Amino acid sequence: MNNIRKNGLSLVEIILSMGILAMIMLPVFMTFSSGNANIQITESEFRAHTAALELMEQIISLPFNLIKAGSYDAAKIVDGGAFANSPILFRLSENPDLKPFLQVEEVKRGEKIVFKKITVKIAYPSARASGRMRDFTLKTLVANENI
Secondary structure, three states: OOOOOOOOOOHHHHHHHHHHHHHHHHHHHHHHHHHHHHHHHHHHHHHHHHHHHHHHHHHHOOOHHHOOOEEEOHHHHHHOHHHHOOOOOOOOOOOOOOEEEEEEEEEEEOOEEEEEEEEEEEEEEOOOOOOOEEEEEEEEEEEOOOO
16 A cells, blocks of 8 residues: 655665676776786887887998997997997987897908998896896898998
8 A cells, every 4th residue: 555666776786786887897997907018018119129229320320440349238338439449429318227238240251351240139127117128139230341
């Protein structure tokens, strides 16, 4: 005899609908989270690639006889004098996370040096606040134009 209808939602219905919504949204939030981590890794790789190209272009722009064979760490590369034994100084973009390394090898045919093999390696952190390092390597040959 009491025919009263309620037009609202009960607390149980609200909790169930919020649980279903959370289960649906969880994969979406996980996708955004992993995408952000991938963007950070891609940014580090891009910075390493740019630094390697920057150093490589400066080396190959030198005259062939000024490119001295040897291995050079970051301090010798930035100094420039230890590398080229001349007043040439290299300009590298400041980034404390990147560790450049340069190796120049002579390729001889008989007694003549015909090429110089240049290897630029940039070590960079695999993720921010991570102790692991990854490498980006760029190689090229410079021909002796005086032969």
